[in-house]
Amino acid sequence: MWAMSGWLTDQPIDVARLVADVASAGSGGTVVFLGTVRRSEADGDVEAIEYSAYQEMADAELGRIVAETRARWPEVRIALRHRTGLVPLGEASVVIAASAPHRAEAYAASRFLIEETKRRAPIWKKERLATGAARWVEGRPAGG
């Protein structure tokens, strides 16, 4: 059992904390992305989503994504957390904060971080229904 590695957490994500983490006197704009579980009409009574991960690799891959982002936008400050375990509807599964002296960079870095996270992080999710049943959510081909 583990509570948190660098980028993964099994606890609710403290958005204010991540925003504070990227604050600096030179920061002109902070862009925060919150991923929340979308629920379509066809979904039925989903009560929660259970995220599972290849934890050691997910942590390493998220670290590589952050490092790539920093290399591309050196002035950007980044904080990122992805949930694992059971996430009730309405709670964020991922939060990414990016601040920069100029907002264009904060937006670009933010978008890059979430796109790469979705494409590369070895994380999966299962819907838990009110009936007690569970089903895997179809994913996207993983890519490095």
Add this chain to the structure above:
Amino acid sequence: MWAMSGWLTDQPIDVARLVADVASAGSGGTVVFLGTVRRSEADGDVEAIEYSAYQEMADAELGRIVAETRARWPEVRIALRHRTGLVPLGEASVVIAASAPHRAEAYAASRFLIEETKRRAPIWKKERLATGAARWVEGRPAGG
């Protein structure tokens, strides 16, 4: 004296509240922009920024900007607050939350909202220095 009109406030902005305002079961991604006062080396001892506004028009113009955003991205939910009065360094002067079923729309709407706000809102700022002096911050040509 006034405390708050629709889009302006003279109190610290509650980011969590704005995020909650745009939350919905159909939302897949929320993008939050926080504008904070950037401080360059040349600025000296700035202690706070004082925002003044043509309040009736700023409120109307921000309302028009939000309406235009909704017309362009009908699925996006929007919350926006801009500070007036004295804003200590480190506090956000503007916060914009935009959520959408698909994150591309949330990012696009967020960017549009902040760009238009900066271009059109009749708001000005003055730096308050530790010495007691004050100076206006040079602005951008206003445009409708």
Add this chain to the structure above:
Amino acid sequence: MSGAPGKGSGSEAGIRVCIRLFATYAEAAGRDAIEVTLPPGAVAADALAVVRAQPWAGRLAPSPAVAVNRRYAKADAELRDGDEVAIIPPVAGG
């Protein structure tokens, strides 16, 4: 506008507008509004011309934005009695 041919200014009743000033302009003017009476048919540019004639007009931006009734207006926007006009200094919100 004043003295423009074809537009009377003496015999007809004028229109009263309030020209509001903000930030650096209000500071330069030492007040935040100018009440003026303009000839009928006056447009936004005429209100701006009144401001340009002020002793502190050197502080104005080259092409200041003008708002009429709390909305950005073009130079040829016609004014009506009671309109609120504003000369908008370069903005710095966000």
Add this chain to the structure above:
Amino acid sequence: MSGAPGKGSGSEAGIRVCIRLFATYAEAAGRDAIEVTLPPGAVAADALAVVRAQPWAGRLAPSPAVAVNRRYAKADAELRDGDEVAIIPPVAGG
């Protein structure tokens, strides 16, 4: 890889790798790892071939991603004794 000409598998010592399975693959397999010994010179694609030979292989994506030592790897990435290989199902994070 097994039986590929020019690469011995009987006389030389093999390399042991652990193939980890996750999510739908682990569920289909009924376990989360397969320990295998591959011939020297084996590559990532050889570990994938072992998985493709499993009775539940119908559940695999057409071209599953493969990771070696917690990093995405190409099919021709050479394996070493003790490597951790993982077959990565389509991902759904974010």
